[in-house]
Amino acid sequence: MGTFWITGATGRLGCEITARLEQLGQCVVPLVFDGYPLQPKRLKWYAQTLPVEIKNFSNFKRLKKPDYVIHLHWQVNRELSFTEQLLYEIDWNIHRLAFLWEELAQHSLKRIVNLSSIKVFSSLNSNPISATTPPAPISPYGIAKITAEQFLNSQFNQCVTHLRLSSVASVGEHPSHLLSQLYASAFQEKKIRINVPHSTALLYIEEAADLIINAAWQELDNYYLVSGEEITNQKIAQTFEQLTKRKLHADYVDLAPNITDLTFISDAKKLQTTWTRTYTLPEMINKFIVSH
8 A cells, every 4th residue: 555645636547546545545636736626617526535626845744755756747837928828837837846856856756746737748749659759739729738747867866757648538528628629519519520540548447547647656657648539520520420319510521631640659568457447439438428
């Protein structure tokens, strides 16, 4: 049994991981820093352990010391300019958490799992993409994620694992995400645009949570690319229509002409174990519908 600190605990992944760790018999300490709500915005908190708000060093004194850290905390502000977004993300996600890094440096951690993103890759990269492909980000988010990876490497050396994660589908996701758009179109008659002939690599949140947890127990690699199967957006939309027996109010258009989709070599199988939950596309859609 180990003690897990979860940062960004009231986000979607934080809620799922906290509850899952409890099911697996682990001691879990869900942490909330400035910028995150004490309770989830679009979800219910269903773990027994309640989130703990952390403002400064003194708040750490009452906590059980960690063996593992799953670092999910990440703040963005898309309303800013390119440079302002980059500075904002580095400030809020690295600089303002200085007291966390100093606290963690005092403990003999077994593993820090840092949630990064496949957005560290871009159209500047050539296919196929693996976890160790040199990143070439073109967005403030991607650049800031690479900065965070390098910062944590410098601070914690070989006890850090970075997971470059693809899209995670679930109830409570941002309304702009694909399954939420399809749901709004089918059940609320919202007019949407579906980006064809491009693809989306989806993981359902329960599978993503299990892979992230198991990464804490791995001592193999520092980088993993964790991606779902790449499925064309048109096929996802057609499967949604077939399962719901509802017609989408959608225009099928190429929103990214002359851009080739990246092909990802996923490391998900390296992180799977006997208790890992996995889902096919129809199963993901059915779980998403039932959850609403």
